Amino acid sequence: PQEYVWEASHYLVQQVFSSLKEMFSGTREIQQWLTDSARMISKSGNTVEWLTPLGLPVIQPYHRSKPFLCHSNLQVVNLQNTHDANERPDTMKQKNAFPPNFIHSLDSTHMMLTSLHCYRHGLTFVSVHDCFWTHADTVDVMNKVCREQFVALHSQPILQNLSKFLLQKYCHGFSPKNATKMSPETLRMALHFSNMPETGNFDLKQVKDSTYFFS
Known part of the structure; x- marks a missing residue:
């Protein structure tokens, strides 16, 4: 029945x-780590960068x-400017966007690597x-180049490199020696950035023989 569609869809989700x-x-652990990282960065007054x-x-x-009003001869329109860098970061948008945007940036990297190596092959x-x-x-x-570049890309220590970048960018290069000089907020961020999720044991080389990896 129509009146149960919303409840049923919510249950299925x-x-x-x-x-x-x-x-x-x-x-899921990686997604949560990225989300929490973005939340802490945004709360500190910074936008997420990588x-x-x-x-x-x-x-x-x-x-x-x-919000600002735009006046014309016909009407007054209420507009919203969400890209004013002088305003504080939108924490909700920052944390919700970081996991998918980070993955999309890896997908685009794979696309560029495939493109470059296809060019080399003529x-x-x-x-x-x-x-x-x-x-x-x-x-x-x-297809061969696409698989090879995927394996090459994801064989890199991607999360470790991201962790190092975040520590350098937002925590001024965290180390046990300077931990006592950090504010409690910065120290919490540093400890979180350092505590990366563990990677799995999937053999990436299997991708090269996967029929349906890319079709």
Whole structure:
């Protein structure tokens, strides 16, 4: 019945996320670590920043909205400016956006690496987000390059590198020697950034032989 659609959908969402949390516990821990990191950074008055494995700087431009009125001959429109860097960061948007944006930045890195190495192989390469194209007679080569670059990318210590960047950016290079000189807020951030989730034991090389990794 229509009157139970909302309750039923809410129940299904809870069950799906509960199952995901059980099946992919490591993924959930990383997501929570990223969310908590963004919350602490935002609460300290800073926006979340990081570097992709290719060195591209990323800044989340989510600030508290600042309403202003726009007058015209016909009407007055109430607008919201959410990108005013003079306003404090929007904590809710910062923490909700960090996990997906970080993953998207890794996906875009994989796309760029695939593109660069396809170019080295003399392939024509086109992409939109996670959809890759090449000519029919070079699809097999692109598939091989795509898998190789995924393995190469995710063989890097991505979380460790992110942890080091966050410590340097927001905690001025945390070490036990300077811990006593930090404010309680900065020390809490430093301890959190240092306490990364453990990585799993999946053999990345299996990706190279995976039929459905990329199709």
